[in-house]
Amino acid sequence: MKMENIHIEFKKIVLTMKKTFLKGIIPLLVFACAFQACVDELDQVNPNALTLGTFWQSTADLNTGLNAVYAAMRDEDILGILWDYTRTDIAVPFSHRSNATGNPIHDQTFDLSTNQVQNKWDACFLGVFRANQVIDAYDRLSPSNDETADLILAQARALRGYFYYTLHHSYNNGSVPIFRSVPKDFDEFQLTFSSSDEVQAFYREDLQFGLDNLPGTYNAWQADVGGGNLGRITGGFCEALIGKSFVNDNDFASAEVYLRNVMDNYTYELQDDLANCLTGQAEFNNESIYEINYSYDANPLGLDEQNLAQRISHSLNDGNQVQLTSWLTQKYRNERPDPADPANLVNRNIYDSSGDLIGVHENVVRMYSWRMANSLSSVDDRDTPMYGVEMAEYGREQMAATHARQYPNFIKKFTGWTTNNGGVGELEGPEYDNRSDINIPIMRLAEVYLLYAECMIEKGDLSEALRYINRIRKRSHLILLGSSSDPSAEFAGSATYYNDIDLDLTNGEEAVTLTNLMEHLRFTEKPLELALEGDRTIDLRRWGVWKQQLEYIAQFQYDAWHFRNNRMGKNPTRWRCFAMPAGVIPSYDSFADSEFIPDYAFRVPTNLQINGNRRTNEPFLRDHLIGSQNFIEDVHSYLPIPQDEINANLNWDQ
Structure with a gap:
């Protein structure tokens, strides 16, 4: 190659690297940078400007740098809630629900140039570079007997461990470059990719350092270090993530040790109400092991994170950019509340066919489970208000979307649906900028509990597995699994137990087995409890069922029914907003008080073959038909190396 061509290629590489490097290497100095003139007489040095040589001089500087690492955690592409789950059995993008095509993540046609592939890589390595700045500065300062500086180092390493955990489980079969310090010249950027085992050992070492040197919980931070430390990464999270990483390797014996310790030797406990974990009304509670802290405050550093709020809440509610799959929606609808649990008893208004209130039916069992109520809306849910109004009424406010057409449901997780604002929806106005201050849980x-239950199933201890699965189910007031005579039956006498794992009340003699309990954990408990949480891509990949599961859910077809809401004509009909399996007529005969839930809320045809009010076999309600056909294990189970990295790193394939 000619020298001038080599020079041109070198300049292109450097310019490409600059995008990631400059954001990571100088985040704290951006407000101090001065433009240098191209002529000698204007080439002046600002004596007040911060430089790498003048800034990293104290523990206060380290803490400022650490704040920038936490700020990098707020990038929504790291968790990928608004897109990564749409390539699994959990969710579909809004574009699919409106019958559009061409979403590369959902269609499994993404490649190294797809925006999300590049954005997640950039977000993680931005966090790595910022953490390395703090770690390098600590090493240069070598502070002695400085507990504050030591805690800063432990946080930076724990956060770097999390970024590398995410990179390892997201890209290139786990093989990515390991940056142990901030690159200082071009050659130090040209790293060969480390093996998956090397990357895993690296992030586990960082997490172990955090485990050994950080307060265990949020409460411990407050008590041992002082107020104002809520939201900092904890030793408990480090230990839980190490345990989870062993589950991801199917090393259940090693995982058990860490998970058991997290459950027994910290102060974590399930919240009584799942909404406390997901709606911002009880942030940093005792169930939270780690959550990303968001607020409406402006960023004083003037970095990319100008607004410290998140846009997930508005995207799920007002924008409705993500929907849960029809397969998962039906699973939520089929969960049965425990009739023996007083938390499931409600008073329900009774209306006549004209929509007039004619009475109240007292102490009837809820139509749908509390777990569904905290996760998903349904237009016919008579018992759970959303933003202060009945769900069939939601959408009357001008700013609120409605259950209609391509909006058969709303995801309620990570939104403020518990707010009683007359059905307005998420906070609107220029001051909110379509953003929210609701924290997002990472773990x-x-x-x-569910990770530990899987370890117990693999070990053959079904009673122990049921104990922890049922604790989660009891929190949502569901009928419990197994038998009340089982040694694990903690709630015998105060709860109803299914006698078999198939959830069939008529077949009480079938025993719980390893096979059906594992299937139930994988395809009922985990997706229903952890929809849009819990790294579903990792689970489907390690179970070896990703393509099989997409093909399974793609086979089902659905009808979309019009709904005349529960005030029977007083409000507009919700057109094509209620999904049911094809050929199944909506009916409430299975409910104890079915006579008070009239089927005529739906426009039920007299002839199922000819019906102007019902669309049969709605293609926009069918899940992952294209993606299930396109999915190739070796191509799509990990994201590819982004194009920018290939352009910038001369040794990416060495």
């Missing part, structure tokens, strides 16, 4: 105790 909570319920996930640890």
Whole structure:
């Protein structure tokens, strides 16, 4: 190659690297940068400007740098709630629900140039670079007997461990470059990719350092270090993530040790109400092992994170950019509340066919479970208000979307649906900028329980597995699994137990087995409890069922029914907003008080073959038909190396 061509290629590489490097290497100095003139007489040095040589001089500087690492955690592409779950059995994008095509993540046609592939990589490595700045500065300062500085180092390493955990489980079969310090010249950027085992050992070492040197919980931070420390990464999270990483390797014996310790030797406990974990009304509670802290405050550093709020809440409610799959929606609808649990008893208004209130039916069992109520809306849910109004009424306010057409449901997780604002929806106005200050959990105790239950199933201890699964189910007031005579039956006498894992009340003699309990954990408990949480991509990949599961849910077809809401004509009909399996007529005969839930809320045809008010076999309600056909295990189970990295790193394939 000619020298001038080599020079041009080198310049392109450097320019490409600059996008990631400059954001990571100088985040704290951006407000101090001065433009240098191209002529000698204007080439002046600002004596007040911060430089790498003048800034990293104290523990206060380290803490400022650490704040920038936490700020990097707020990038929504790291968790990928608004897109990564749409390539699994959990969710579909709004574009699919409106019958549009061409979403590369959902269609399994993404490649190294897809925006989300690049954005997640950039977000994680931005966090790595910022953490390395703090770690390098600590090493240069070598502070002695400085507990504050030591805690800063432990946080930076724990956060770096999390970024590398995410990279390892997201990209290139776990093989990515390991940056142990901030690159200082071009050659130090040209790292060969470390093996998956090397990356795993690296992030586990960082997490172990955090486990050994950080307060265990949020409460411990407050008590041992002082107020104002809520939201900092904890030793408990480090230990839980190490345990989870062993589950991801199917090393259940090693995982058990860490998960058991998280459950027994910290102060974590399930919240009585799942909404406390997901709606911002009880942030940093005792179920939260780690959550990303968001607020409406402006960022004083003037970095990319100008607004410290998140846009997930508005995207799920007002924008409705993500829907749960029809398969998962039906699973939520089929969960049965425990009739023996007083928390499931409600008073329900009774209306006549004209929509006039004619009475109240007292102490009737809820139509749908509390777990569904905290996760998903349904237009016919008579018992759970959303933003202060009955769900069939939701959408009358001008700013609120309605259950209609491509909006058969709303995801309620990570939104303020518990707010009583007359059905307005998420906060609107220029001051909110379509953003929210609701914290987003990365890990909570319920996930640890389910990880531990999987370890117990693999070990053959079904009673222990049922104990922790049922604790989660009891929190949502569901009928419990197994038998009340089982040694694990903690709630015998105060709860109803299914006698078999198939959830069939008529077949009480079938025993709980390893096979059906594992299937239930994988395809009922985990997706229903952890929808949009818990790294579903990792689970489907390690179970070896990703394509099989997409093909399974893609086979089902659905009808979309019009709904005349529960005030029977007083409000507009919700057009094509209620999904049911094809050929199934909506009916409430299975409910104890079915006579008070009239089927005529739906426009039921007299002839199922000819019906102008009902669309049969709605293609926009069918799940992952294209994606299930396109999915190739070796191509799509991990994200590819982004194009920018290939352009910038001369050794990416060495």
